[in-house]
Amino acid sequence: MTREVLKTKRMEFSLSETIELAQYMLKTGFGKENAKFAFELHGEICETVLEMLLDEVVKKRPECSMQKSLVLWNRKNPANGFLTELDWTLFTPECIYLFECKSYSGKKELTGEGILSRENGKSYNVYKQSVIHKETLYDWVEPFVLSGKTPLLQMVLFDFSQGEIEDKRSKVAKMELPVLNERTLLPFLENESKSEKVWNTRALREVGEKLSAKSDELRETHLKYVKKKHGKEET
Numbered sequence: 001m002t003r004e005v006l007k008t009k010r011m012e013f014s015l016s017e018t019i020e021l022a023q024y025m026l027k028t029g030f031g032k033e034n035a036k037f038a039f040e041l042h043g044e045i046c047e048t049v050l051e052m053l054l055d056e057v058v059k060k061r062p063e064c065s066m067q068k069s070l071v072l073w074n075r076k077n078p079a080n081g082f083l084t085e086l087d088w089t090l091f092t093p094e095c096i097y098l099f100e101c102k103s104y105s106g107k108k109e110l111t112g113e114g115i116l117s118r119e120n121g122k123s124y125n126v127y128k129q130s131v132i133h134k135e136t137l138y139d140w141v142e143p144f145v146l147s148g149k150t151p152l153l154q155m156v157l158f159d160f161s162q163g164e165i166e167d168k169r170s171k172v173a174k175m176e177l178p179v180l181n182e183r184t185l186l187p188f189l190e191n192e193s194k195s196e197k198v199w200n201t202r203a204l205r206e207v208g209e210k211l212s213a214k215s216d217e218l219r220e221t222h223l224k225y226v227k228k229k230h231g232k233e234e235t
Contacts (some may be wrong), residue, residue, distance in 0.1 A: 003048045022049050046103035046160040064092045065205040071215040071222050075139040083222040086133045091204040093197035095152040103161040110167045114177045130155040149198035
């Protein structure tokens, strides 16, 4: 529902105006009395803002493509039952970007390789989660590297939330898992587009569409798996 509202408004208003509406929705938020609902609402707003930003990239660069909520399995050992879900994936000639969306209210800080800690004492290992996504996706896309080129996959933490993230990590950690938001994402991707081409984007588009179709079948299974692991770290 929230996604449909924002996407409809985007057809009427500019990108910046629609993002302002999304920010207002976060502020007025529903649900301090219903934490679970608020958590899901904020997550959907965050993912939709990222989707609208990535739409801008694909409009300007038709050779690029993007996929939402890819549910992947272990290509080398599909029988083990492993599943993991990527929030958003952007395929470009220069790089494949794997986005992990977070929208936690209040002050937050990033430490170590990518531990996101909140004021309420809860913490999330975004780095570990992203590495699992990267390694799983790589097995699917590795055949589509251009001859003689080094494959490049970039993990990204996308933050659209109330409250800033204080990034206390090393320069190396910040490069491996950059934190981007609605203001910094497009300039970052524009700069990255100047790099050399290393991926066969036509093939990536085809494999992305096939994985997306299979994801629809697997999503309910993955959701049950995540619920079963309630209280543990998700993949």
